[in-house]
Amino acid sequence: MTDLLLENESARKLIKTLGLPIPVPERLERAKGPYEERPLDDKTILVGGHGALQGVLAQVLTKAGATPWVVGKSDSVLEPYRGPGEAWARTTRRIEPGDAPEGERVDAIVFDGTGLETPDDLHQLYEVMHPWIRRLNRSGRVVVIGRPVGDVKRAAIAATRAGLEGFTRSLGKEIGSNGSVANSVFVEEGAEDRLGPVLRFLLSPRSAFISCQPFHVTKTAKVGEAPETHVLGGKVALVTGAARGIGEATAEILAAEGAHVVCLDRPADDGPCSQVAQRIGGSVLLVDITDRDAPERIANDLKERFGGVDVVVHNAGVTRDKTLGRMKPDAWDMAVDINLGAVVRITERLLQNDLLRPGGRIICLSSVSGIAGNRGQTNYSASKAGVVGFVRALAPQVADKGITVNAIAPGFIETRLTNAMPVAIREVARRMSAVGQGGKPEDVGQAITFLATPGAAGLTGQTIRVCGGALVGA
Ligand code: NAD
Numbered sequence: 087m088t089d090l091l092l093e094n095e096s097a098r099k100l101i102k103t104l105g106l107p108i109p110v111p112e113r114l115e116r117a118k119g120p121y122e123e124r125p126l127d128d129k130t131i132l133v134g135g136h137g138a139l140q141g142v143l144a145q146v147l148t149k150a151g152a153t154p155w156v157v158g159k160s161d162s163v164l165e166p167y168r169g170p171g172e173a174w175a176r177t178t179r180r181i182e183p184g185d186a187p188e189g190e191r192v193d194a195i196v197f198d199g200t201g202l203e204t205p206d207d208l209h210q211l212y213e214v215m216h217p218w219i220r221r222l223n224r225s226g227r228v229v230v231i232g233r234p235v236g237d238v239k240r241a242a243i244a245a246t247r248a249g250l251e252g253f254t255r256s257l258g259k260e261i262g263s264n265g266s267v268a269n270s271v272f273v274e275e276g277a278e279d280r281l282g283p284v285l286r287f288l289l290s291p292r293s294a295f296i297s298c299q300p301f302h303v304t305k306t307a308k309v310g311e312a313p314e315t316h317v318l319g320g321k322v323a324l325v326t327g328a329a330r331g332i333g334e335a336t337a338e339i340l341a342a343e344g345a346h347v348v349c350l351d352r353p354a355d356d357g358p359c360s361q362v363a364q365r366i367g368g369s370v371l372l373v374d375i376t377d378r379d380a381p382e383r384i385a386n387d388l389k390e391r392f393g394g395v396d397v398v399v400h401n402a403g404v405t406r407d408k409t410l411g412r413m414k415p416d417a418w419d420m421a422v423d424i425n426l427g428a429v430v431r432i433t434e435r436l437l438q439n440d441l442l443r444p445g446g447r448i449i450c451l452s453s454v455s456g457i458a459g460n461r462g463q464t465n466y467s468a469s470k471a472g473v474v475g476f477v478r479a480l481a482p483q484v485a486d487k488g489i490t491v492n493a494i495a496p497g498f499i500e501t502r503l504t505n506a507m508p509v510a511i512r513e514v515a516r517r518m519s520a521v522g523q524g525g526k527p528e529d530v531g532q533a534i535t536f537l538a539t540p541g542a543a544g545l546t547g548q549t550i551r552v553c554g555g556a557l558v559g560a
């Protein structure tokens with residue numbers, strides 16, 4: 087998609103005068119190919135903090151191929167790494183707190199803040215990160231791990247835990263110009279064994295456009311076997327709006343992980359939808375999701391051809407922008423019915439008679455507009471905020487079947503939808519993020535695919551922004 091700034095010198099000057107970042111797309115390293123056994127091969131990861139997760143981190147990081155450097159005052163901090171380090175042939179190294187040897191650099195920093203209890207303890211964040219943050223390589227990663235705020239009664243502990251999220255959101259905005267991102271993960275007590283896949287995702291290039299986002303790892307949904315490669319082998323996935331944009335990219339990535347993808351789009355989009363399905367060895371389902379008989383037709387088709395479905399991606403969506411006073415009723419009805427009404431009706435139908443099989447995954451497309459609001463988008467934001475409420479309410483109701491329900495809220499992603507924006511608004515909007523550029527459909531596809539994997543069982547009821555750390559609103 088064209089970017090005025092990269093092509094037109096006077097536009098470039100104007101945007102510079104306005105103080106907006108010039109996008110440098112090659113600064114974001116993106117994943118190539120399917121899930122690997124050792125996604126962190128040759129990555130040096132600084133590990134700091136003194137929480138309860140040292141054993142889990144040692145296991146997950148070394149198994150994924152990383153070389154951990156552990157911050158601590160004595161060699162006892164290396165103890166948890168001895169067994170796993172030898173098993174996966176990774177040599178660990180101790181780093182003195184507050185010290186960063188001349189010329190050394192790291193690819194990621196992981197901070198275990200599960201042991202922090204008082205505001206004074208937050209100083210450990212400073213002590214571990216300050217010497218290293220300017221030694222973080224391009225497309226670097228920071229992951230700050232803590233315990234959930236809601237799990238404690240003492241307000242001082244809750245305050246300390248909450249501090250981790252604010253720290254990470256600000257840090258993400260500081261390191262974005264280097265293509266680096268920072269996210270926080272809050273792990274419920276007893277859910278530690280569900281952290282691994284989340285960490286592998288957040289430390290890998292698959293999370294290139296996710297920053298300043300908290301993740302909550304819980305015991306809510308029942309968990310099953312979770313392979314690390316070919317993660318969707320044998321699964322059937324339905325993707326609505328698969329003819330182009332985010333839906334097309336998602337269908338491709340799901341298929342690359344072994345899923346059979348049913349590509350759904352409107353009958354008028356038969357051509358592009360069939361091309362996608364053919365390219366990825368999937369099937370086609372032509373339905374307008376707002377038709378009253380759509381839920382029944384989709385359910386029957388999935389039952390007859392596949393006996394059910396494992397992954398449902400509610401991606402089809404439209405904008406019909408106008409300020410409320412100027413908005414025609416059909417523009418309101420259309421956006422709300424496609425983006426929310428149809429999602430609710432189809433989901434309710436697929437949950438009948440276990441058509442969505444146990445261990446299933448539902449992923450709905452929300453939007454940063456649904457979280458922060460946006461001028462001219464009252465209809466769109468109502469529908470996308472509705473999606474946030476829908477996944478939150480539905481998640482606990484289906485958790486005992488091992489089904490998870492989440493939403494993805496993209497920021498500015500380069501597709502037909504954003505190409506339809508007025509030029510001036512588009513030029514500003516696409517670079518209003520910590521990483522200073524719009525995302526690609528595949529960035530959203532990667533996040534959706536991760537939520538679709540068995541390993542993502544720890545995440546449910548959540549809305550994950552894929553917005554490069556949007557600078558406005560959310
Ligand atoms: P897109 O316009 O490129 O693709 C949307 C697809 O949905 C199209 O193929 C379209 O034919 C299909 N569709 C629309 N109405 C349908 C209906 N009634 N029945 C069946 N199919 C229908 O859009 P996109 O940018 O890829 O957006 C995908 C999703 O992501 C949408 O839900 C959108 O709201 C959301 N989103 C996108 C962005 C962005 O920046 N592009 C930002 C936030 C959220």
